[in-house]
Amino acid sequence: GDSVTQMEGPVTLSEEACLTINCTYTATGYPSLFWYVQYPGEGLQLLLKATKADDKGSNKGFEATYRKETTSFHLEKGSVQVSDSAVYFCALSDYNQGGKLIFGQGTELSVKP
Amino acid sequence: DGGITQSPKYLFRKEGQNVTLSCEQNLNHDAMYWYRQDPGQGLRLIYYSQIVNDFQKGDIAEGYSVSREKKESFPLTVTSAQKNPTAFYLCASRPDRKQQDTQNFGPGTRLLVL
Numbered sequence: 001g002d003s004v005t006q007m008e009g010p011v012t013l014s015e016e017a018c019l020t021i022n023c024t025y026t027a028t029g030y031p032s033l034f035w036y037v038q039y040p041g042e043g044l045q046l047l048l049k050a051t052k053a054d055d056k057g058s059n060k061g062f063e064a065t066y067r068k069e070t071t072s073f074h075l076e077k078g079s080v081q082v083s084d085s086a087v088y089f090c091a092l093s094d095y096n097q098g099g100k101l102i103f104g105q106g107t108e109l110s111v112k113p
Numbered sequence: 114d115g116g117i118t119q120s121p122k123y124l125f126r127k128e129g130q131n132v133t134l135s136c137e138q139n140l141n142h143d144a145m146y147w148y149r150q151d152p153g154q155g156l157r158l159i160y161y162s163q164i165v166n167d168f169q170k171g172d173i174a175e176g177y178s179v180s181r182e183k184k185e186s187f188p189l190t191v192t193s194a195q196k197n198p199t200a201f202y203l204c205a206s207r208p209d210r211k212q213q214d215t216q217n218f219g220p221g222t223r224l225l226v227l
Contacts, residue, residue, distance in 0.1 A: 034215070042220055042221065043117075043119075043203055043219050043221045044218040046215055046217075089155060093216075098161045098169060099161075099207060099209070099216075100158050101146075101158075101216055103157075105153065106154070106155055
């Protein structure tokens with residue numbers, strides 16, 4: 001079945017460092033891809049999405065490009081802030097299964113001042 | 114403001130007890146979902162519903178039950194058959210249209226066993 005694998009954490013960076021969180025997927029169809037962010041004790045918030053190959057999603061300085069040839073959707077940010085500290089989840093949607101989301105295991109990011 | 118509310122924020126269950134988690138949305142979304150989150154793991158789908166009075170099992174439905182009597186409400190019951198219920202439970206919704214595949218999430222309910 002479809003699956004998502006993302007880079008293990010925790011990831012610890014200094015403020016203004018560059019961030020990359022790797023995400024790869026396997027899917028039989030053509031899913032949409034998402035990055036969600038979860039702050040401590042809260043639900044998930046959509047960070048960005050891409051619906052087809054070569055689409056780039058972007059929001060709040062974060063970017064990710066839907067790469068069909070490498071089945072990847074890596075999350076990047078050029079300069080992280082302390083406020084970016086959170087858990088990041090990569091996910092894909094399967095419309096043929098009721099639109100359910102399939103998640104990676106999450107990557108915890110900690111940014112130090 | 115439209116959104117998803119979940120209550121309570123924390124819930125305690127005794128041995129052999131059934132407990133019900135509430136999920137309400139005022140987004141007029143057709144589809145609703147329940148996910149379970151365990152530490153260090155991604156979210157796993159428990160149940161989902163695409164229309165009132167209909168719902169489907171997800172990947173880990175055993176020990177759980179749901180109902181969908183109203184479009185805006187999708188309560189989840191954790192039964193005594195669920196032997197390891199301690200987790201963070203998240204409810205989500207989305208419009209049931211092919212191009213509308215983004216799910217909105219509620220704030221979650223943390224269930225603890227006494």
